[in-house]
Amino acid sequence: MEHNEHIVERYERAWIFFGLGMIVVFILLIGYLMVANRGTIPIGAGRVDATQVRTQGDFANPRVEQVGNEYVVYVQAFSFGYLPTEIRVKAGRKVTFKITSPDVQHGFQIERTNINPQVIPGEIVQVSHTFRQPGEYRIICNEYCGIGHANMISKIIVEP
Amino acid sequence: MAVKTFSQIDAYAGAPEKKYTLFMLMLGFIALMVGTLFGPLQSFNYGGLDLYPFLKPVFQSYYQGLTLHGVLNAIIFTQLFGQAIMVYLPARELGLRPNMTLAWISFWMALIGLLIAAVPLLGNAASVLYTFYPPLKAHWAFYVGAAIFVLSSYVSIYLVLEMWSRWKKDNPGKITPLATYMSVTYWLMWLLASLGLVVEALFLIVWSLGLVTGVDPLLMRTLFWYTGHPIVYFWLLPAYALAYTTLPRLAGGKLISDPLSRLVFLLFLLFSVPVGFHHQFADPGIAPYWKMIHTILTMMVAVPSLITAFTIAASLENAGRSNGGKGWFGWIAALPWNNPTVLAFLLGFLAFIPGGAGGMVNASFNLNQNIHNTVWIPGHFHLQVGTLVTMAAMGTAFWLIPHLTGKPLVARGMALASQWLWFLGMFVMTFALHWMGFLYAIPRRTHISGSPISMEAYRESSAWMVLNIVSGVILLVAAILFFYVLYATALQSRRDPSQVMAEVPFTQVISKPEGSSLARLTERVWFWFGVAVLLVVLAYGPVLFQMFTNMNPVPGQRLW
Numbered sequence: 001m002e003h004n005e006h007i008v009e010r011y012e013r014a015w016i017f018f019g020l021g022m023i024v025v026f027i028l029l030i031g032y033l034m035v036a037n038r039g040t041i042p043i044g045a046g047r048v049d050a051t052q053v054r055t056q057g058d059f060a061n062p063r064v065e066q067v068g069n070e071y072v073v074y075v076q077a078f079s080f081g082y083l084p085t086e087i088r089v090k091a092g093r094k095v096t097f098k099i100t101s102p103d104v105q106h107g108f109q110i111e112r113t114n115i116n117p118q119v120i121p122g123e124i125v126q127v128s129h130t131f132r133q134p135g136e137y138r139i140i141c142n143e144y145c146g147i148g149h150a151n152m153i154s155k156i157i158v159e160p
Numbered sequence: 161m162a163v164k165t166f167s168q169i170d171a172y173a174g175a176p177e178k179k180y181t182l183f184m185l186m187l188g189f190i191a192l193m194v195g196t197l198f199g200p201l202q203s204f205n206y207g208g209l210d211l212y213p214f215l216k217p218v219f220q221s222y223y224q225g226l227t228l229h230g231v232l233n234a235i236i237f238t239q240l241f242g243q244a245i246m247v248y249l250p251a252r253e254l255g256l257r258p259n260m261t262l263a264w265i266s267f268w269m270a271l272i273g274l275l276i277a278a279v280p281l282l283g284n285a286a287s288v289l290y291t292f293y294p295p296l297k298a299h300w301a302f303y304v305g306a307a308i309f310v311l312s313s314y315v316s317i318y319l320v321l322e323m324w325s326r327w328k329k330d331n332p333g334k335i336t337p338l339a340t341y342m343s344v345t346y347w348l349m350w351l352l353a354s355l356g357l358v359v360e361a362l363f364l365i366v367w368s369l370g371l372v373t374g375v376d377p378l379l380m381r382t383l384f385w386y387t388g389h390p391i392v393y394f395w396l397l398p399a400y401a402l403a404y405t406t407l408p409r410l411a412g413g414k415l416i417s418d419p420l421s422r423l424v425f426l427l428f429l430l431f432s433v434p435v436g437f438h439h440q441f442a443d444p445g446i447a448p449y450w451k452m453i454h455t456i457l458t459m460m461v462a463v464p465s466l467i468t469a470f471t472i473a474a475s476l477e478n479a480g481r482s483n484g485g486k487g488w489f490g491w492i493a494a495l496p497w498n499n500p501t502v503l504a505f506l507l508g509f510l511a512f513i514p515g516g517a518g519g520m521v522n523a524s525f526n527l528n529q530n531i532h533n534t535v536w537i538p539g540h541f542h543l544q545v546g547t548l549v550t551m552a553a554m555g556t557a558f559w560l561i562p563h564l565t566g567k568p569l570v571a572r573g574m575a576l577a578s579q580w581l582w583f584l585g586m587f588v589m590t591f592a593l594h595w596m597g598f599l600y601a602i603p604r605r606t607h608i609s610g611s612p613i614s615m616e617a618y619r620e621s622s623a624w625m626v627l628n629i630v631s632g633v634i635l636l637v638a639a640i641l642f643f644y645v646l647y648a649t650a651l652q653s654r655r656d657p658s659q660v661m662a663e664v665p666f667t668q669v670i671s672k673p674e675g676s677s678l679a680r681l682t683e684r685v686w687f688w689f690g691v692a693v694l695l696v697v698l699a700y701g702p703v704l705f706q707m708f709t710n711m712n713p714v715p716g717q718r719l720w
Binding site: 008009011012015016019020023026027029030031033034037038040041042043044045047049050051079103104105107109111112114115116117118120121122123124125126138140141142143144145146147148149150151153 | 221223289293295296376377378381416417420440441442443444445446447448452455456459460462463466467470471474520524525526529530532533534600601603604605606607608610611613614617670671712713714715717719720
């Protein structure tokens with residue numbers, strides 16, 4: 001019995017080191033990918049007065065703006081929809097989204113991409129992505145925002 | 161008749177803490193029952209089947225039902241289960257009685273808080289889901305009731321620390337017994353972890369009463385998740401404590417290592433709290449390097465669960481071999497699968513493995529971008545809190561309620577069936593939810609079955625949706641079986657002490673704490689608590705300071 005106990009302890013130690021090793025590998029991978037894919041990481045791009053979003057500043061005029069070879073899209077996510085109602089961009093060009101909300105929290109997940117920031121009133125969230133494949137991509141609100149939440153779906157049209 | 165009345169009064173006369181434990185437990189299970197009955201409705205929703213129109217006279221919307229489901233199951237039931245188990249285990253182990261006046265105060269605070277919060281919840285005035293993210297604004301009674309309910313847990317913290325210090329005084333220099341050690345670290349972790357929620361509640365109460373016009377939604381989110389991640393360990397650790405201190409014995413074996421089990425709870429005390437930003441990977445206003453720091457700490461909190469996987473599996477192997485199991489897998493067959501408590505834990509831990517792996521995905525910054533706020537997330541936590549935690553509670557009720565009341569378990573076969581069906585239903589459901597979230601970006605907590613736009617958008621996942629309906633039916637049957645067994649046992653008039661466990665089945669251990677330097681090291685609880693506080697200050701201090709000094713208030717909205 002004494003002998004068996006020590007075997008268990010040895011396996012135990014090996015398992016703990018295996019676990020720690022696995023975690024170190026995961027952390028390194030996450031760190032590497034964070035640097036490699038940094039555009040898709042949501043960052044703050046300033047703050048606004050949520051009560052003024054509909055009437056003043058960039059978000060009172062939601063739009064797709066072409067800046068050189070890139071796009072900047074100012075998006076208003078509100079209960080229960082997005083402005084502009086339709087976003088058109090060309091494939092292969094970097095698109096930077098700046099998004100805020102005049103009312104409550106919303107989501108902005110673009111299917112088949114890594115774009116999935118939290119939209120918080122008072123905060124402007126910024127993410128960027130380059131669409132390689134032309135086509136239609138749904139934008140889905142994935143944060144509960146009231147009774148019409150399920151209808152809050154929009155789209156991006158990526159032209160060739 | 162007089163004799164019967166006397167025996168009823170007498171049932172708890174020698175052990176009033178049994179009555180307290182029973183009341184906490186039963187109140188928790190009543191909350192779980194009401195919450196669980198809304199579960200199949202959520203499942204059917206993700207199968208495209210909307211039953212809410214039929215509930216219209218009583219319940220106004222899917223979101224009201226979902227709020228009840230989340231609040232009752234994840235906040236009310238889990239805390240009451242912790243207040244029952246993590247006070248009763250140390251009381252029995254130390255042979256001490258908690259301060260009964262305070263124990264009953266904690267019960268009444270929990271009940272009154274629950275009733276106050278129930279009024280706006282049932283009146284559709286608080287359909288803000290169990291995350292209650294501002295600026296969605298509920299009726300003030302919801303926040304006040306929830307705060308009173310949570311504060312009742314502070315009485316439990318005091319009850320356990322007071323028993324522990326009484327024991328320490330009588331046993332100077334001795335190592336704290338295992339279940340008590342687990343309970344003390346558990347409550348200290350909660351003391352530190354709950355601060356976020358308590359501070360948030362102060363803001364929300366003042367705001368909902370109209371004394372201030374707005375609150376900062378990002379700060380409220382940050383405070384919520386400060387508590388919101390460690391709260392999952394607050395739910396989980398009673399299940400772990402029962403798995404360590406009772407499961408090996410119930411299965412016929414011994415726990416392999418006492419010192420290592422202490423290390424697990426110590427690691428939870430240290431790493432449970434400074435990890436909340438991994439729920440805010442998608443948020444603006446928190447710099448990416450802070451999110452990376454929390455990612456690393458989150459990965460660290462996987463370590464105690466990895467150790468648990470080993471220790472529990474090895475202890476079960478010890479049990480299986482003691483029961484005569486041979487070979488690589490023979491010990492598994494030799495486990496007492498016909499014991500409903502052991503069965504509940506075995507199946508619960510089986511579900512916990514993919515659940516834990518999914519948790520590593522959620523904690524990985526980049527992978528999280530694919531599944532943030534999709535149905536993957538409820539898929540994940542229904543394997544954790546919905547399966548292991550809930551099954552540990554149900555399984556423990558099968559011996560604990562007879563032990564507390566002297567009333568033998570009724571309908572053992574139904575008890576076994578309820579656990580198999582619960583496990584099967586949860587497995588089918590979570591499997592479907594993981595894929596629907598990952599492959600089709602279907603959002604969580606969304607009334608898709610009531611929205612033709614949604615049903616059109618997600619039609620490609622219809623095959624997975626069918627599984628949700630199937631799982632909803634299976635889980636409804638499982639819940640009916642379990643609650644029948646529970647109430648038939650607790651409400652019968654027959655008391656037969658010879659048919660119930662007279663003592664808590666505390667397990668024996670192979671590697672003992674005496675003479676272990678690790679056990680000595682973990683015994684310095686207050687030192688480690690100080691380290692935990694320091695970690696929190698380092699991981700949260702600068703961000704919270706910046707947020708508190710730059711608030712950007714937003715007025716409330718009621719959009720349901």
